Amino acid sequence: xxxxxxxxxxxxxxxxxxxxxxxxxxxxxxxxxxxxxxxxxxxxxxxxxxxxxxxxxxxxxxxxxxxxxxxxxxxxxxxxxxxxxxxxxxxxxxxxxxxxxxxxxxxxxxxxxxxxxxxxxxxxxxxxxxxxxxxxxxxxxxxxxxxxxxxxxxxxxxxxxxxxxxxxxxxxxxxxxxxxxxxxxxxxxxxxxxxxxxxxxxx
Amino acid sequence: xxxxxxxxxxxxxxxxxxxxxxxxxxxxxxxxxxxxxxxxxxxxxxxxxxxxxxxxxxxxxxxxxxxxxxxxxxxxxxxxxxxxxxxxxxxxxxxxxxxxxxxxxxxxxxxxxxxxxxxxxxxxxxxxxxxxxxxxxxxxxxxxxxxxxxxxxxxxxxxxxxxxxxxxxxxxxxxxxxxxxxxxxxxxxxxxxxxxxxxxxxxxxxxxxxxxxxxxxxxxxxxxxxxxxxxxxxxxxxxxxxxxxxxxxxxxxxxxxxxxxxxxxxxxxxxxxxxxxxxxxxxxxxxxxxxxxxxxxxxxxxxxxxxxxxxxxxxxxxxxxxxxxxxxxxxxxxxxxxxxxxxxxxxxxxxxxxxxxxxxxxxxxxxxxxxxxxxxxxxxxxxxxxxxxxxxxxxxxxxxxxxxxxxxxxxxxxxxxxxxxxxxxxxxxxxxxxxxxxxxxxxxxxxxxxxxxxxxxxxxxxxxxxxxxxxx
Numbered sequence: 001x002x003x004x005x006x007x008x009x010x011x012x013x014x015x016x017x018x019x020x021x022x023x024x025x026x027x028x029x030x031x032x033x034x035x036x037x038x039x040x041x042x043x044x045x046x047x048x049x050x051x052x053x054x055x056x057x058x059x060x061x062x063x064x065x066x067x068x069x070x071x072x073x074x075x076x077x078x079x080x081x082x083x084x085x086x087x088x089x090x091x092x093x094x095x096x097x098x099x100x101x102x103x104x105x106x107x108x109x110x111x112x113x114x115x116x117x118x119x120x121x122x123x124x125x126x127x128x129x130x131x132x133x134x135x136x137x138x139x140x141x142x143x144x145x146x147x148x149x150x151x152x153x154x155x156x157x158x159x160x161x162x163x164x165x166x167x168x169x170x171x172x173x174x175x176x177x178x179x180x181x182x183x184x185x186x187x188x189x190x191x192x193x194x195x196x197x198x199x200x201x202x203x
Numbered sequence: 204x205x206x207x208x209x210x211x212x213x214x215x216x217x218x219x220x221x222x223x224x225x226x227x228x229x230x231x232x233x234x235x236x237x238x239x240x241x242x243x244x245x246x247x248x249x250x251x252x253x254x255x256x257x258x259x260x261x262x263x264x265x266x267x268x269x270x271x272x273x274x275x276x277x278x279x280x281x282x283x284x285x286x287x288x289x290x291x292x293x294x295x296x297x298x299x300x301x302x303x304x305x306x307x308x309x310x311x312x313x314x315x316x317x318x319x320x321x322x323x324x325x326x327x328x329x330x331x332x333x334x335x336x337x338x339x340x341x342x343x344x345x346x347x348x349x350x351x352x353x354x355x356x357x358x359x360x361x362x363x364x365x366x367x368x369x370x371x372x373x374x375x376x377x378x379x380x381x382x383x384x385x386x387x388x389x390x391x392x393x394x395x396x397x398x399x400x401x402x403x404x405x406x407x408x409x410x411x412x413x414x415x416x417x418x419x420x421x422x423x424x425x426x427x428x429x430x431x432x433x434x435x436x437x438x439x440x441x442x443x444x445x446x447x448x449x450x451x452x453x454x455x456x457x458x459x460x461x462x463x464x465x466x467x468x469x470x471x472x473x474x475x476x477x478x479x480x481x482x483x484x485x486x487x488x489x490x491x492x493x494x495x496x497x498x499x500x501x502x503x504x505x506x507x508x509x510x511x512x513x514x515x516x517x518x519x520x521x522x523x524x525x526x527x528x529x530x531x532x533x534x535x536x537x538x539x540x541x542x543x544x545x546x547x548x549x550x551x552x553x554x555x556x557x558x559x560x561x562x563x564x565x566x567x568x569x570x571x572x573x574x575x576x577x578x579x580x581x582x583x584x585x586x587x588x589x590x591x592x593x594x595x596x597x598x599x600x601x602x603x604x605x606x607x608x609x610x611x612x613x614x615x616x617x618x619x620x621x622x623x624x625x626x627x628x629x630x631x632x633x634x635x636x637x638x639x640x641x642x643x644x645x646x647x648x649x650x651x652x653x654x655x656x657x658x659x660x661x662x663x664x665x666x667x668x669x670x671x672x673x674x675x
Contacts, residue, residue, distance in 0.1 A: 015518050015521065016518065016521060016522045016525060017397075017398075017497075017518055017519055017522040018397050018398070018497045018499070018522060020497075020636070020638045022618055022636070022638040022639070022640065022641050023638065023639060026618055026640060027615070027616075027617075027618030027619035027620070028281070028618065028619050028620040031280065031281055031282030031283060031285075031286070031619055031620070032282055032285070033241045033242055033245055033285050033286055033289045034242070034245075035242060035246065035350070035351075045639065045640055074518045074519075074522065075398050075518075076397055076398040076401065076431060079397060079398070079428075079429075079431065080333065080636060080638060081333050081636075082239065082331055082332055082333040082347040082348065082349055083239070083349075084239070084242070084331075084349035084350045084351060087349070102398050102401045102402075102431070103401075104333075104428075104431075105346075105401070105402075105431075105433050106333055106346075106347050106348060106349060109348065109349060109352055110349035110351065110352075113349060113351035113352060113355075114351070123518075127517075127518065162223045162224055162225045162365055163221075163222050163223035163225070164221045164222065164223065164225045164363060165225070175351070175355055175363065176250075176252070176354065176355050176358045176359060179227065179355065179358075179359045179361055179363070180358070180359060182218070182219060182227060182361075183359075185218050185219050185227070186218055186227075186229070186359060186360060186361060189218045189229055190229070190360075193215075193229065196215075196465075197215075197325070197462075197465065198458060198461070199323070199454035199458050199459075199461070199462045200231045200259075200323075200326065201258070201259070202454075202458070203258055203259070203452055
């Protein structure tokens with residue numbers, strides 16, 4: 001997993017609420033049993049016209065936003081299907097953090113598992129940052145070490161990422177390897193629990 | 204100290220406090236299906252890892268598997284065959300119980316998990332599927348995860364979770380005839396929004412819930428994720444226990460008695476603290492119907508399409524305008540009478556035997572309107588056989604419905620390039636998602652209860668089921 005310490009890059013505004021994972025990665029773009037190679041399918045139905053050409057009205061087809069590292073969006077981004085392909089497609093496209101007032105919970109977890117940060121800020125703050133962005137004024141920074149977002153106008157907004165996720169992101173650690181170090185705790189839990197709730201284990 | 208139902212379950216599963224609100228949580232039951240599960244197993248194998256507790260893990264086929272009669276291990280869904288093949292070949296060596304194509308227990312994960320007694324009160328239950336919250340209806344903490352988290356649980360039997368806040372939704376009053384659990388949850392989402400439950404474990408309580416069947420509670424909890432909730436759950440009671448007794452994987456004999464003793468403690472204590480508490484008067488509700496592209500775009504069936512210009516928030520207004528343009532509807536126009544060309548009864552929301560019975564009451568002796576493609580997909584092979592034993596299949600078939608094998612079908616396949624409704628069709632469905640292109644290219648899906656879907660299929664347009672139910 002790619003570490004995330006401090007990232008500076010283009011922020012792209014896509015200010016709609018409830019953008020679901022069917023829109024982020026339509027079903028026909030993700031029918032592969034693999035975890036990489038989905039960048040071209042990102043927002044496919046919005047990004048391309050029926051004849052397969054780019055939709056010039058879609059933000060990620062416009063300069064400089066086709067090189068976006070951040071996506072600013074409305075409430076409940078990534079709601080719907082649990083498909084991790086949405087996180088993989090955003091990552092493969094080059095997005096490192098999504099900034100929204102709220103997220104679908106599974107999507108947010110999927111981001112963490114793939115070196116991306118779901119950054120939750122007040123709706124008014126997200127709207128303000130999005131309004132600062134113009135094609136020649138779109139650079140922003142996410143600094144995980146100092147827990148802050150710096151908007152194109154240079155305004156600093158504190159961010160909160162749970163410590164365990166932040167540490168993993170900073171070092172790019174694999175979650176399974178990290179949890180396996182706690183195996184004695186897991187074994188002790190199961191032993192204790194099997195005495196209390198034997199029906200859970202005797203199946 | 205007084206605790207909520209959710210806090211009791213949570214506390215019984217904490218392995219380690221990881222600080223800052225995050226915990227390492229034990230997973231009691233882990234279900235895999237061929238869609239997200241194929242990726243999890245392939246990556247697990249690639250890394251040379253093993254399944255830590257295969258006896259706590261189950262697998263079935265539902266998402267990619269076709270539902271047409273005579274189906275096999277191939278599908279018209281482009282790329283789908285790889286999911287069926289990879290999953291089926293990789294799950295077996297790990298000694299995970301697998302309900303395959305020919306197994307009479309096959310079905311949609313969220314239908315078979317309670318049906319087989321795999322999801323039990325007080326358990327933590329995960330699956331790589333957002334509607335895993337469905338089985339919170341038995342009084343479990345059940346939630347959907349991604350493929351990588353599923354892989355994490357296969358390897359360690361744990362998940363890292365931040366502790367959600369507690370919300371109680373009081374469903375008060377008795378719903379009128381023709382108004383079902385589906386209508387209650389849609390009305391709740393309509394009132395408080397698709398992010399209304401974000402960050403919360405949502406406990407459904409109140410008189411309307413206590414008198415609900417398990418099937419209705421499963422419908423209610425199914426759409427907790429459409430409400431933004433991390434999970435939905437209902438305190439287990441005598442209805443739950445009667446439902447679970449003698450199911451294949453339920454405990455038996457003295458162990459059942461011990462389990463029952465523990466399960467009876469799984470209720471919120473008097474005075475338990477909720478971070479949020481909502482109330483919905485169910486007695487005043489009409490059957491619900493969605494108009495847009497989010498489950499929050501919903502109104503009573505006798506209402507009109509809302510006017511976005513009345514929404515003050517600019518982002519919310521833009522989202523509603525986009526939905527109206529997609530749906531090709533005009534503000535102020537009634538929903539009733541809108542012509543449809545497709546009707547679907549099925550999905551993890553509404554495909555249980557009670558759902559099929561509710562639709563059959565309306566369909567008996569009637570015919571689906573000309574030019575309406577009507578499809579019924581039972582939620583599990585068990586449900587299908589039970590329906591056939593009751594003769595429901597004949598009612599559906601005589602009315603003009605297709606009678607299918609069990610699976611996710613058109614709730615899932617329409618967006619994949621597989622079987623779908625025709626381009627630009629307007630359809631009514633007992634499913635959970637009216638998202639853009641979900642059920643086919645530019646298909647406009649209106650979500651409703653099975654009764655409303657059946658009534659609309661007969662009328663050939665969106666129709667109030669109460670009109671036909673009264674005629675019975």
